[in-house]
Amino acid sequence: MATGQIAQKMPYVIEEKGGKVAWCACGRSANQPYCDGSHKGSEFRPVIVEVEAGKRIAWCGCKQTGNRPFCDGTHSKL
Numbered sequence: 001m002a003t004g005q006i007a008q009k010m011p012y013v014i015e016e017k018g019g020k021v022a023w024c025a026c027g028r029s030a031n032q033p034y035c036d037g038s039h040k041g042s043e044f045r046p047v048i049v050e051v052e053a054g055k056r057i058a059w060c061g062c063k064q065t066g067n068r069p070f071c072d073g074t075h076s077k078l
Helices: none
Strands: 012-015 019-023 047-051 056-059
Touching: none
Parallel strands: none
Antiparallel strands: 012 056, 019 047
16 A cells, blocks of 8 residues: 655644544645545545544554554654
8 A cells, every 4th residue: 555745744633523534645635634635636545534522533644654544653763
């Protein structure tokens, strides 16, 4: 599986409102960490996950994680 371009070398830590979330896998979205459709025409697709309301999530910002879409600390090795 291809990895996207690095959006930032740290996670996006966000308290979510709940529901379906589309995480940007390509790294091109202007609305990081969420998908805005910038992947169109590429091999990338967003990762869709269901999250609980009020749950604090560490979304991967470097797009290199082995635990997509969540941060696994890979950014510290870049």
